Amino acid sequence: MPDSPPPPVFRFAPSPNGRLHLGHALSALLNAEMARAAGGRFLLRIEDIDGTRTRPEFEAGIYEDLAWLGLTWESPVRRQSEHFDAYRAALDRLSALGVVAPSYATRREIAEWAAAAAGTGESVPRDPDGAPLFPGDAAMLPADEIASRRRLGAPSALRLDLPAALARLGGAGGEALFWDETGAGPHGETGRIAADPAAWGPVVLARKEVPTSYHLSVVVDDALQGVTHVVRGRDLFAATSVHRLLQALLGLPASLYHHHRLILGDDGRKLSKSRGDTSLAALRAAGLTAAEVRAMVGL
Incomplete structure (x- = not known):
């Protein structure tokens, strides 16, 4: 008999730069429920590449909050700060393709x-x-x-040379790049989505102080961890165009993507750690139960 296919793999990947809020609860719970329904695996990944903003107490809070929600995950947990060599190797591969260029203009x-x-x-x-x-x-x-x-x-950022990158893919300009979407984008986009990496320009792949970037590390991690289903907030829908371009350049498999609705605050903006939106820890301290939080996020 032929071997059965491996189980699908889902992941929740927060950054420990603040306490989790209701938006994180929705994403974590949705990943876990979709993994359970598909007979798949649920992974937790700590995206802590920015050492200037991450804190050990916030990482500990992630484990505490998720356990309170009733979630379990596989061990060991992948911490990005322990895998800079993997991102450096991917960056070297892109450099060898001639699609990386230094940039000396500062953010200021x-x-x-x-x-x-x-x-x-x-x-x-x-x-x-x-x-x-x-x-x-x-x-x-x-x-x-x-x-x-x-x-x-002088310190420089390493950016993706977009024209060179697209030329490596036959000059498709993104037309040959797509992803399969089972959720929806900001305007209801679903199904087969044409990628548009040009909308982002020459994105940063690494800086002197952080030898990788979100875009680079996330595609490397998803490939190394065998992630088959990326379930995340709709605010990252457009970023998938960059991720598909990097996957194509590095020869990495494409996941199935599902971008879910966002939890909005009273002002109509998505919840944010940096703005101090109410955390799960604060809700717990106020006496709410995990079941009540699930109801608040519509699950």
Whole structure:
């Protein structure tokens, strides 16, 4: 008899830079329930590449909150900070393909460029997250300044050379890239979705202070962990275009994607750790039960 296919793999991957809130509860519970319904595995991954914002107490809070919700997960838990070598190897592979380029413009210079352009009435293109679309070093730095920074070994970001990356894929411009969506995008998009990596421009793949990026580490981790189903919030729907491009360049398998609805605050914005939205720990301290939290997120 032929071997049975391996079980599907789901994962919940929070960052320990604050306490979990209702939006995280929805995502974690949905991943666990979909894994259970499919006879699959449920993994927990700690995305802690940014050591300036992550805290051990927040990681401990993740385990506490998820256990309170009644969830169990496989061990060991993958912590991204323990796997920089894997991301560095992927970055080296991309560099060997000729699709990585250094960028010496600082984040402050990019912000100042965008503000100056907007101040003159110039339209500033923006990425799907609303940040100014990076125009390249040459748009904001004199050529001799770029050469000087390169010669002096100034800190640089490593960005995806988008034209070179698309050329490696036959110049498809994203048309040959797609993903299968079982949830829905911000405008109800579902089914087979055409990827549009050009909407993001030359995304950062690594910085001197953090030798990887969210985009790079997430596709490497999903491949190494055999994740077959990526279930996450709708705010990451557009980012899937970048992930599919990196997967294609690195020869990694594509997952099945399911982007779920977001839990919104009273002001209509998605819940956020940075804005101090009510945490699961605070709800627990106020006497709410896990069952009541499930009801609050519509499960």
